[in-house]
Every structure is written in C-alpha cells, then in structure tokens.
Amino acid sequence: MKIAIIYHSETGNTEKVADLIAQGTKKVEGTETKCMSINNVDAAFVEEAKVIFFGTPTYAGTYSWQMKKWLDTCKLKLAGKVGSVFATENFLGGGADNAELALLSELLVKGMFIYSVGSSEGNPYTHFGAVCIKDGTAEQKDRVEIFAERVAKNAVKLFKE
Ligand SMILES: Cc1cc2nc3c(=O)[nH]c(=O)nc-3n(C[C@H](O)[C@H](O)[C@H](O)COP(=O)(O)O)c2cc1C
Structure with a gap:
C-alpha cells in the first residue's frame, strides 16, 4: 500500500x-512511503497511493496559501483515498488546530476519507492530526511518529477488508 x-x-x-x-x-508492514514537497510531487506515486498525509505550516492561524494553491490547482484524483494532516506553528495556540481543520475541510471537498485516529487508541490523542511547535519537542516528535504509524496501520486494515 503506497503512502504519499x-x-x-x-x-x-x-x-x-x-x-x-x-x-x-x-513501521507498518506492507507499506511503501514517499515524502514530497509541493514543489516536487511524484504524480504517478500519488495516483497509486491509498493514503496521503498533507503537512503545512500555520500562516495567520490557518494553512499556508502555498498549500491551498497546490490543492486548488491539483489535477490529481484524490477522491477515495484516506487523507490525514499535520501542521507546525511557532507557539502553542498559534492556530495549528485551525490550520488542520481548514486543510481537512478542503480534503473533504476533494472527496477524500479524512482520518486522524483521534482519541480512539488512547494516549497520545491526535484530535485533528499531528502538531509540532517549530520542528517539535522530543515529546511532540514521538507523537508524530505514533500518529503516522496508527494511520498507516488502520489504512492497511481498511484497504485489505
Ligand atoms: C506568513 C507567516 C505567517 C505565520 N503565522 C503564524 C501563526 O499564525 N501562528 C504561528 O504559530 N506561527 C505562524 N507562523 C510561523 C510558522 O507557522 C512556523 O514557523 C512554521 O513551523 C514554519 O514552517 P516551515 O519551516 O516548514 O516553513 C507564520 C509564518 C509565516 C511566514
């Protein structure tokens, strides 16, 4: 299962x-992951991916205009894939939650199945997605990895059934 x-x-x-x-x-068996900047997207890989994580900095309390422009002009078919998000911000309360919700709403409009694991697997909770202040404290970094592993694990189950 490809993950972009x-x-x-x-x-x-x-x-x-x-x-x-x-x-x-x-960490999840049966997955192949590729990381790409919006400036260098591997379209063939994205087309085949079942899961796409979108990551954005927080700009004025929402997701970046560059990510919005990329999504608004994206010709790739994102519908039917699992969409999950992460965001960075400069300070606690800087608006990363809102950036994630706004980004998730765009993924809904694209027809993606949006997913965050949420509180369903106990601590650490990832309500809307992973959040880091700048590039993250040690604890935030751990949460990011756990979040990603959980999303991948559940997507593998979903697409197998
Ligand atoms: C135009 C602009 C607006 C920003 N607005 C916010 C903000 O509202 N809240 C916040 O916490 N950080 C804000 N930041 C800081 C970035 O979200 C933060 O540094 C982020 O980690 C940058 O990501 P990058 O290093 O991947 O570009 C802003 C940065 C820029 C350039």
Missing part, C-alpha cells in the same frame, strides 16, 4: 515533521 506525504515548507520545520511521519508509517 505531501508538504509545504519554507524554513524546514514542516519538512522535518514530514520525515517523522515517514518514519512512523515505515
């Missing part, structure tokens, strides 16, 4: 978190 990670990053924080997402998904 598509991120926007100007100063490297979201890119580093994308790498952690990849590390988490790679």
Whole structure:
C-alpha cells in the first residue's frame, strides 16, 4: 500500500515533521512511503497511493496559501483515498488546530476519507492530526511518529477488508 506525504515548507520545520511521519508509517508492514514537497510531487506515486498525509505550516492561524494553491490547482484524483494532516506553528495556540481543520475541510471537498485516529487508541490523542511547535519537542516528535504509524496501520486494515 503506497503512502504519499505531501508538504509545504519554507524554513524546514514542516519538512522535518514530514520525515517523522515517514518514519512512523515505515513501521507498518506492507507499506511503501514517499515524502514530497509541493514543489516536487511524484504524480504517478500519488495516483497509486491509498493514503496521503498533507503537512503545512500555520500562516495567520490557518494553512499556508502555498498549500491551498497546490490543492486548488491539483489535477490529481484524490477522491477515495484516506487523507490525514499535520501542521507546525511557532507557539502553542498559534492556530495549528485551525490550520488542520481548514486543510481537512478542503480534503473533504476533494472527496477524500479524512482520518486522524483521534482519541480512539488512547494516549497520545491526535484530535485533528499531528502538531509540532517549530520542528517539535522530543515529546511532540514521538507523537508524530505514533500518529503516522496508527494511520498507516488502520489504512492497511481498511484497504485489505
Ligand atoms: C506568513 C507567516 C505567517 C505565520 N503565522 C503564524 C501563526 O499564525 N501562528 C504561528 O504559530 N506561527 C505562524 N507562523 C510561523 C510558522 O507557522 C512556523 O514557523 C512554521 O513551523 C514554519 O514552517 P516551515 O519551516 O516548514 O516553513 C507564520 C509564518 C509565516 C511566514
């Protein structure tokens, strides 16, 4: 099962978190993960992917305009795939939750099955997706990997059944 990670990053924080997402998904057998910037998307891989993680910095309390532009102009068929999100912000309360909700709403419009694991598997809870302040504290980094592993594990189950 192919898993794509598509991120926007100007100063490297979201890119580093994308790498952690990849590390988490790679713990799940039967998956092949590829991480890509919005500036260098492997269209063939994305078309075949069953799961796409989208990562964004928080800009003025929402997701970045660059990620929005990429999605608004995306010609790839995203419908029917699982969509999951992660975000970085500069400070606690900087709006990453809202960035994630706004990004998730765009994925809904694209016809994706959006998923966050949420509180269904106990601690650590990942309500809307993974969040890191800048490139994350040690605890936040652990949460990112656990989140990604859980999403991948449940997607493998979903697409097998
Ligand atoms: C235009 C702009 C707006 C931003 N707005 C916010 C914000 O509202 N809240 C916040 O916590 N951080 C804000 N930031 C900081 C970034 O979200 C944060 O540094 C992020 O980790 C950058 O990701 P990157 O290194 O992947 O580009 C903003 C940064 C820029 C450039």
